[in-house]
Amino acid sequence: MPTSYDVLIIGSGQAGNPLAVALAEAGRKVVLVEENHLGGSCINYGCSPTKALLASAERAHQLRTAADYGIAATEPQVDFRAVIARKDAIIKKSRAGVRSNLTQEHEGITVLHGHAAFTGPRAVRVALAGGETEELRVPLVFINTGTRAAVPELAGLQDVPYLTTTELLDLQELPEHLLILGGGYIGLEFGQMFRRFGSRVTIIESNKNLLEHEDADVCQAMQELLEAEGIEFVLGAEAHHVSRNAEGVLTLSARTKAGERRLRGTHLLVATGRVPNSDKLGLDTIGVKTDEKGYIQVNSRLETAAKGVYALGDVHGGPQFTHISYDDYRVVRDGIVHRKWRSAKQRPLPYTVFTDPQLGRIGLSEDQAREQGIDYRVATMPVRTIGRARETGRTLGFWKVLVDGQDRVLGAAILGPEGGEIMMMFQLVMMGKLKYPQLRNMVIAHPTWAEGLNNVFTKLQKPNG
Structure with missing residues (x-):
């Protein structure tokens, strides 16, 4: 027989976790299903780990530039394993805090580790991490499954050891020359970070400017200040092939207005965007609609086309920021618990x-x-x-x-x-x-x-x- 709950939250992200607490405190019986680590992208491979690494990179930069302030400068000796270990310690503590908040500090919340998928209206099957399955019967469901790195259709890519940001965060050795495919904010942050750690960095972007949503003068100023630190940019470049030779050197071939470019490096980071984790949820069994990219379609209250099913955070598209996901939580909390709805479509985007x-x-x-x-x-x-x-x-x-x-x-x-x-x-x-x-x-x-x-x-x- 299925286990009955009042609320199911699929995904332990920045919208799902506080919502689980709020609904449990309101007297609902809540089950939260997480396939990977508790805490979602922000804690595990987004905001927290990247900002921890950026802090280490900034310290290295301060040592290099100390002479500008009348202090003897020195080339920093970067212990990259220690840098990663510091990041890991911060993440471990954050994960433990999330688990404690969900399982020890609040009654009425059950946490299951596994993959959840709809089998019909109000019916969800969870393939548990231990190999067993559990059937759930629940009238109110919140999908908070986030996104994963988009992998472009690039000839040869599947034959080389490329990195997404998730793998890059766990490297134990500093790349000698990091090629970054993508000049958005993720590529720029990682580019400056690894340049300051001591890597050579080349950023390849298909558009003529970095940061496609910004004014040209902002993009130009950003490019100039990063170039001053030694980062190389190849803009307006259509990457079409990547290969790796016997010595382990990667070659990325790209077409530019100036002709063919062959860019060589030791590591390749693919930072060309994200795709939603919506493809294995069984959404078709309940009539939930997605757009052509797989993002779940919602109305101003974050409701999907299926009654009682909502989508929160990055999985419904739009700006993919932690603070927007957290505001999604507030929208549905205020609407469901306090009966005070506001639109999730009209809000500032800092x-x-x-x-x-x-x-x-x-x-x-x-x-x-x-x-x-x-x-x-x-x-x-x-x-x-x-x-x-x-x-x-x-x-x-x-x-x-x-x-x-x-x-x-x-x-x-x-x-x-x-x-x-x-x-x-x-x-x-x-x-x-x-x-x-x-x-x-x-x-x-x-x-x-x-x-x-x-x-x-x-x-x-x-x-x-």
């Missing part, structure tokens, strides 16, 4: 690219404002003009802010030190519907990065053209 310096983004880019026919003015300011930048020697990058005809902020791109934190200031301004003169005239403590809020709007002008 995000940060954790290069050094960071890129913090909120609201409209200039390209988006132009495409939407919005009347706007734009202000740009080099980071080096901020007093704090000169004092700390962190002078790379610039701020870019758009305002509308009512003097309210439309969006901001902050490429500079603490770019993500400063971007959040602009998000608060946008939520509060403050006008830019209020920021320009605000008394701000000196010397802080925030003082740029006083100064950036002095450069406000109509866009060229």
